[in-house]
Amino acid sequence: MNLKESLLNIIADRDRQQLSIILEDSYPIDIAAALSEFEDDELTQFTALLTAKEIASIIEESDEELQQKLLGLLDSSKIVTAFSYMSSDDIADILGILDISQRKELLKRMRISDSKDIQMLLGYGPETAGGIMTTQYIxxxxxxxxxxxxxxxxxxxxxxxxxxxxxxxxxxxxxxxxxxxxxxxxxxxxxxxxxxxxxxxxxxxxxxxxxxxxxxxxxxxxxxxxxxxxxxxxxxxxxxxxxxxxxxxxxxxxxLMLSGVSKDEKVGNSISMSVQRRLPWLFINLMTAFLASFTVSLFEDVIVQVVALAAAMPIVAGMGGNAGSQTLSVVIRSIALGEISIKKDWKFVINEVALGLINGLATGFITGLILFIKYDNIYLGIIILVAMIGNLIIAGFFGFLIPLILSKMNLDPAISSSIFLTTTTDVGGFFIFLGLAKLFLPLLL
Amino acid sequence: MNLKESLLNIIADRDRQQLSIILEDSYPIDIAAALSEFEDDELTQFTALLTAKEIASIIEESDEELQQKLLGLLDSSKIVTAFSYMSSDDIADILGILDISQRKELLKRMRISDSKDIQMLLGYGPETAGGIMTTQYIxxxxxxxxxxxxxxxxxxxxxxxxxxxxxxxxxxxxxxxxxxxxxxxxxxxxxxxxxxxxxxxxxxxxxxxxxxxxxxxxxxxxxxxxxxxxxxxxxxxxxxxxxxxxxxxxxxxxxLMLSGVSKDEKVGNSISMSVQRRLPWLFINLMTAFLASFTVSLFEDVIVQVVALAAAMPIVAGMGGNAGSQTLSVVIRSIALGEISIKKDWKFVINEVALGLINGLATGFITGLILFIKYDNIYLGIIILVAMIGNLIIAGFFGFLIPLILSKMNLDPAISSSIFLTTTTDVGGFFIFLGLAKLFLPLLL
Known part of the structure; x- marks a missing residue:
């Protein structure tokens, strides 16, 4: 018998003794998890069996949804008694998710000194030191x-x-x-x-x-x-x-933000909520994609003459994107750990550019060789080698600087870096590769 | 005058009194940061002024490089005295980075009960509970x-x-x-x-x-x-x-692994080390890129006849990649937080497929409309709409299942998920789009 079933049996039998045994043997967070599958009337019957202290320990470990439910079902005096067993930061967090009338009602019923503490905490932003501190200290x-x-x-x-x-x-x-x-x-x-x-x-x-x-x-x-x-x-x-x-x-x-997903996204969210959260990011990406597509369309005349270019161009753009996101994630990580700033560390961009040169040479050489063999044209091989070196240098340069500049502007580098970077490596990759092809077109025919 | 200069002055003057004041006012981690810029002889002179307890607090807060340096410069008896002020897990970590002869020498000099604790700790893997626990408890x-x-x-x-x-x-x-x-x-x-x-x-x-x-x-x-x-x-x-x-x-x-970077990568690492760490991942990506390129080359005859396809095809592949990595990062996050497993939650793949359908419809409609206007061909618009819906469904399906399957196989989903996913969305995107174009070629001419 699992915890949920045991608790339901206890409700049916109003068996306070058995309840005490279970509460002793379980962790509040596990009880809370079981309760989140309860119907409202089951919750009401269950909480009626609990002391205010037991209610407090369960509320503390519940997710927001269950907290709201419980606080809607309990009467104010029992809630306020439960609060007296909880730490002030938790109380403030809970009051923060209630509607204003219930919040005022509860604050009115609390001891004045406690409600003053809570009101102070409610005054701070939830992501500040004030918002996460507790007033219970010595x-x-x-x-x-x-x-x-x-x-x-x-x-x-x-x-x-x-x-x-x-x-x-x-x-x-x-x-x-x-x-x-x-x-x-x-x-x-x-x-x-x-x-x-x-x-x-x-x-x-x-x-x-x-x-x-x-x-x-x-x-x-x-x-x-x-x-x-x-x-x-x-x-x-x-x-x-x-x-x-x-x-x-x-x-x-x-x-999550690096991939354009809201931080509240979870597996099992409702589809409409996920659409609302993810679609805007996809639209922004679509604009980028059109920019890249536009770049390609500038060279349609060249592609018609050397159709091998159409097959090879995703390689240049894609590898630039991959190399760029390597740089990007290292830099974003270092920013998050407070390890770098643009003022002190901008010179390391040289390392990333050198890395782009070396990695571009290595991957470009192989790519060039394969294209040379496949299409029997040495110039096609040379052009893709040069294009890949160029695009991986671009990737290193912008992958390093974009997040640092965004962070300097007090923008979260995790949110928008990748979109700028992809635009750069896509447009850059297509432009260099197809541009070189156009320049040396006679050699490719 | 910054901390490093103050400490250098103290060495020059052998000013133990001033040193005491500075040690009182600073945090060991800040002292350690200053010391990491010292030359060996400066370090030797500085540590000569310190008590074993002070040395202990600095060693505890040093990075591995400085720890190795310090333990090379200090004599064994002073190190062992310093160890007596440190917690056993820290001592074990430090001994772990020393060469075996120095480690044995130090263990021999320690109190037998202490060295037994440390040897027990050294026996556990560094990423296990045994490797991170301490033996100092009540x-x-x-x-x-x-x-x-x-x-x-x-x-x-x-x-x-x-x-x-x-x-x-x-x-x-x-x-x-x-x-x-x-x-x-x-x-x-x-x-x-x-x-x-x-x-x-x-x-x-x-x-x-x-x-x-x-x-x-x-x-x-x-x-x-x-x-x-x-x-x-x-x-x-x-x-x-x-x-x-x-x-x-x-x-x-x-x-970092999601972008194919080793976890030890930092801004400012040597270039040759970064090449060694990043290039293998780029080579793996290159194989993926060739797969995608090969898919395109299958349709070269179609592209020659409708060159607009070359410009439009990066949109289909790119949007699939973006939508897929949204799904991927949500799932990887939930796995890391222990929130989901394939057995219990595989059915949510339906949500992701539905999301792919809706987001594909929305972005595909806009893309189709633009292409229709630009190339004055309604069928091109319809084909890209269908291809984007298809590719975003693929992205949702595989973005959800790949990390769960890898994790079920006890592989780290963060490492290889993205490479499998990109392969799927690139190859899938190009294949559906160009395949449809080939099928309905007469309508596009």
């Missing part, structure tokens, strides 16, 4: 001694996301350091926090982009990063598990 | 009371990577639960660990692939995951910060 005064500090940690700890790192503030609530719980546990009782704290604390502002946050956290191997305002007062913390979500999200975006 | 007996437990945590804590989660073992050293330090801090002194522990502990075996580890950690939002042997005895732990590195690595691999 910040203690620098003059506190170990005994009192430990007392506070015992008191606040159960409601915080992290207890290994304690933030230290001065009398103006300014962030002045961080202390490791290990040191607090072993220091003598009357040691003060400021004696054992580490004054080196990296922090970010709430409007910092989440991608920058993830770069800082992974570069400095941090488990937690505080978010401070202009006066250096601590507003919240970002924990490493939230950063993992950001990294996965940003990488997905990069990978 | 595991306590289930019958221990809070007072004694806290005593042990105080004693062992400073040398462990994580103290929020304490693992609980029974008398046979079998993993039976985990306890939260928060609960230990607030429970009464004579409570036993088994009373407050959570018996639900996910664990992996040392040979588990690191990609699976990262999926488990991010799905269940874990901060730490224990690694156990067949008898369920704990061997080590994997912490979330190591998982971040894995995720970044795996994503980079996927993104």
């Amino acid at each position: 910040a203690l005064k620098n003059t506190l001694n170990m005994k009192d500090a430990l007392q506070e940690i015992r008191r606040i700890g159960p409601r915080t996301e992290i207890i290994e790192t304690i933030f230290v503030v001065d009398q103006h609530t300014e962030l002045v350091g961080k202390a490791d719980l290990r040191d607090i546990l072993i220091a003598s009782e009357d040691t003060k926090l400021e004696e054992i704290m580490d004054e080196n604390v990296l922090s970010v502002h709430p409007e910092t982009d989440q991608e920058e946050v993830s770069l800082i956290v992974s570069k400095y191997d941090l488990k937690v990063l505080p978010v401070v305002n202009r006066k250096n007062a601590i507003l919240g913390i970002i924990t490493i598990d939230d950063v993992i979500d950001v990294i996965v999200e940003e990488h997905t975006e990069d990978l | 595991a306590l007996k289930n019958t221990l009371n809070m007072k004694d437990a806290l005593q042990e945590i105080r004693r062992i804590g400073p040398r462990t990577e994580i103290i929020e989660t304490i693992f609980v073992v029974d008398q046979h050293t079998e993993l039976v639960g985990k306890a939260d330090l928060r609960d230990i801090l607030i429970a009464s002194e004579d409570t036993k660990l088994e009373e407050i522990m959570d018996e639900n502990v996910l664990s992996v075996h040392p040979e588990t692939d690191q990609e699976e580890v990262s999926l488990i950690v991010s799905k269940y939002d874990l901060k730490v995951l224990p690694v156990v042997n067949r008898k369920n005895a704990i061997l080590g732990i994997i912490t979330i910060d190591d998982v971040i590195d894995v995720i970044v690595e795996e994503h980079t691999e996927d993104l």
Whole structure:
């Protein structure tokens, strides 16, 4: 019997005892997955059996669709009680997907101090440090001694996301350091926090982009990063598990956008939604394709005379595209990891051009040789060799510079780089190859 | 004055006091970055000023090149002292890049218990759970009371990577639960660990692939995951910060391999290395291009008679390629996130085929219309419309199934999917379009 069936049996029998056993043995995310296949009335009956704390743990692990469903079915007082077991960033995320009237209703019913925190979080963009931070952290005064500090940690700890790192503030609530719980546990009782704290604390502002946050956290191997305002007062913390979500999200975006797919695309999306998301990109590509086609049509007179050109030209354009996307993905990756910038690294374009020359020579030589043998014309072979060298150089040059320039203009290089690049290598490839053929037409006849 | 210059001044003046100030104010990773531009003799002079603990923190944050350099310059006894401040997974990684004689020499000089841990770690593949785990964790007996437990945590804590989660073992050293330090801090002194522990502990075996580890950690939002042997005895732990590195690595691999670039490719690599890494992929692509070219050459007689076909045919092939890579990247992404499998989700291929039909109809209609206007031949327009619908259906069908089949065969779908797909959409596109043209040639003349 799978989890869904077990839960349905529990609803039928209203068997709270069996439910407790299952909740103990399963992970909330697996329960949530099973619930997402439930009908509304089954959900209502099921949640009626749960405590607010159990509901909280399931809501936290549900996807947006199930969250919306659950919050529509539960009454406000039960939701607010469940919220008291959840971290503020999760609550803010959930409120963010509700309609305004329900959101206001819930905020009104929450404890004032909590609702103030949540409203602050709701004010930040979802992809900023403020949007992903939580307000459940421990910040203690620098003059506190170990005994009192430990007392506070015992008191606040159960409601915080992290207890290994304690933030230290001065009398103006300014962030002045961080202390490791290990040191607090072993220091003598009357040691003060400021004696054992580490004054080196990296922090970010709430409007910092989440991608920058993830770069800082992974570069400095941090488990937690505080978010401070202009006066250096601590507003919240970002924990490493939230950063993992950001990294996965940003990488997905990069990978999908390189192929012109929206980051929300998933296998199993409705067809009409997928059409809406993918068709615009195909239309943009169609314009590119017409540009390439137009380039070819300029040389129709040549093709009629040497029809071998029609068969050979896709090779030149295609290889340029392949070489270009090799360069492109290396550069986009380096940009995402914060490793390069156009100012510092533009000179590496020479490497890519040299690579294009060498790879063009190697692949062009083979192609030329095969065409020479097939059509028994050495000049056709030479022309395609030169065209491939030229197009792979173009590919290296633009594959390197396009994403860097886009990123410098604060545009996401993953979105539009490939479209510019394909245009360049297609049009460039056809133009060089067919242009050379036209120039040396007598030799080809 | 930048960090590198400050450090060079310190070497010149042998100014240990100034060095202490700088070390206090900087992050080891920034120091390491500065050191990577040092000459060997500067490095030797600099490390002579450092304590073993300071050396340890810098080595941990260095890239492989600097690590090798530093370990070549330092004498074995200082290295072994530095190792005593480092976590076992980092030591194992470092020993892994040394030559065997130096590795043996260092292992011989280490404490026997430490060297046994390290040798165990060295025995696991670098991309497995065993390869990324550390042996510095806290595991306590289930019958221990809070007072004694806290005593042990105080004693062992400073040398462990994580103290929020304490693992609980029974008398046979079998993993039976985990306890939260928060609960230990607030429970009464004579409570036993088994009373407050959570018996639900996910664990992996040392040979588990690191990609699976990262999926488990991010799905269940874990901060730490224990690694156990067949008898369920704990061997080590994997912490979330190591998982971040894995995720970044795996994503980079996927993104780069989709374009046929090795995962180690970086901007600024030597040209000869890049040629070696990229050229093989281009040769494979060249074979594909020849297949496409061969398909075209089958229809040279038709093209000579209707040269417009030469200009139009890149549109059909190109749009198929674009639509196919949209499907491909969505599927590869879903595979990487462990969201789909061929067994469960093969039926979604119908969605992709339907998408191909709709998108082919939309883009094909526009293309057909333009060609009709340009060449004043309605049949040319109809033929390209049909060809584009056909090719986009092919793209959806194969873009969906190729990665799933490769993954089912335990091949990395990111590596070879795109090459199979391009072959299909190129050959398919040219064949349908030119084949239809040949069939209805009289209508086109």
